[in-house]
Amino acid sequence: MQKRKLLLGDEAIAQGALDAGVSGAYSYPGTPSTEIMEYVMDNKQAKIRNVHRKWSSNEKTALEAALGAVYSGRRALVSMKHVGLNVAADPFVNSAITGVNGGLVLAVADDPSMHSSQNEQDTRFYAKFARVPLFEPADQQQAYELTRRAFDLSERFELPVIIRLTTRLAHSRADVELLEPRPENELDPETEHNRYTLIPLNARNNYRNLLDKSEKLEQFSEQSDLNKIHGTVAGKRGVIAAGIGYSYFSEYSQTELDIPCLHISFYPTPKRKILKFADNFEEIVVLEDGQPFLEEFLRDARGDRLKICGRLDGTLPRDGELTPDSTAEALGLQTTAHFSKPQDLPGRPPRLCPGCPHADSFDFLGEILETNENARAFSDIGCYTLGFLPPYEAIHTCVDMGASITMAKGAADAGLHPALAVIGDSTFTHSGLTGLLDAIYENSPITVLILDNATTAMTGGQASLAEVGLEDICLGLGVEKQHLHVLKPLSTEKDKNLAVLKEEVEHKGVSVLIVRRPCVQI
């Protein structure tokens, strides 16, 4: 009997990679992708095999390290949330130009509905842009199996490959049947040095190679069983369902609905297959989680002839994740509510834990903001972003990882005073350091509060690379010793902390306050 295991979508990818003979996993935590790396870290086989499984500073360093591993002939897995791919975009796009030796798979978890994110970007656009193939599983079993196929394809075409999943699949569990594990690759470093040396002379050759590979990949996508028609092609209406959209479609097609469906699990988009399928019908319903990627293609090609129902004509909501209920409506079915939700039921948003050190930080930071209407606190991404909400209301921005320090600097350039930056320890080592260097280089009058809780708290308490020593990092970057303070966020220390902050706000250069107390969850 084959082995069955209960796995999250995230975990199925991790197990898939381990069984596909991966030698290194690289990542920075980010919901909904975090559990991929955590699974590798806790896995017995990974320990025995000594698979690389430490957190990186950020997604860019993670992907570059993985590129070094596959350059050496081994297989590597890099996992990140969708916006993490923005951080890693430079090595990502260029890794398609270099190509790879050992298999390189990027597991990217998109977050439609923005459960824990700043936007709804759809990674399929990135794959198209960089000419990188992308797998999109419908469920956990497929996530497991496609991960191995992604490694195979990566080695066959010598290209990085993306496996895309969305929050709902990342964070739902199912029983998964496992395949026989296979061994890792031997060390076999690249010997042709023009491949990975992207001076224009080499890059032009490599790019032409990539264009050739793209053509072959398009053919592969047209012919592959990864893009498959289910049911008999007949009737007036057909469905095109991608990824988890197919699992929602199946919820109804198993019992109460008989419509043919083209299930898409692989990109580049199989354009001919889609058009050939669509041309059999008067109406096509497009089910995809995320942005209307396939729908836009179909509308451009057949919008004048076919009725296309999806996110762009209002059949499905324009934003937010796809659900079984919105799918049912799009298919003309009813999911009936027999009881209604009581009116006036208050929401229960997330909040800082009782005893959280951030609450004490906001307490003294809040005083500066209250007494000085020009003061602005540029902040960042982490639990402390909850400081935006009452009762704290102590931060004014949250844009992307690391933007607190750089935005404070720019605001100071523009004449805003006092300009404060509020950033967590892990976000600081992710992408705050270079921004701080900018401020030091120009002696910008900003006050940076690094809220050091000794962990990456919001994603569940992963190691923070700041443990190597925040004071030394700051001094090394050039922060003056007399303007570097270590404070303890406690109510008993409030007056002292406020006095230091008041003084440093008036300093005509960079000040850094490391506000340090461990997270109550660790």
Added chain:
Amino acid sequence: MNKLNLILAGVGGQGILTLSTILGQTALAEGLHIKQSEVHGMAQRGGAVVSHFRFNDQQPASSLIPRGRADVILSLEPIEGLRYLPWLNENGMFISASSEVKNIPNYPETKQWQKEMNKLPRKLAVDAQKIAKQGKLRKGANIVLLGASSPYLKLREESILEALKKQFSKHGREIVKKNLALFKKGQQLAAS
């Protein structure tokens, strides 16, 4: 055909994921196919948490239960379960802890949620917090509710107990024993 759609609701930190794990292991041991959806990340910080849990002889397709198709709602906090009433089927069972988690400023009057719950054809309110305290296991309210809901879950009692033991064995025999006792208490309440 053995098949169940269950919604678990509560507040981050109440042990929804633990319940979800126990149920998953139980169904797996019974040779059933499982799909369950969980909430991870920021919402777990004291916010509303929900988990959809489904099993079937064949693999359920969607990991989310469509509206109107949940057989049971199991709520660790009274107002949290009420949010998901549109998902309960016509003959669905609503089981809730009666102890309130008032970590929000505008929490409704007790009477208000009681009135809503009383409108339902099949419901059971359990003072799980009190029973957990009596059983000297402060965080055991989720297991009391598991016991109370067990007659409606279409899973064999032995399998649930086995999964319970497995879940808590790393915390020692004493904790396992206390959890088993809380499960039984909950079960008795459902029968009375």
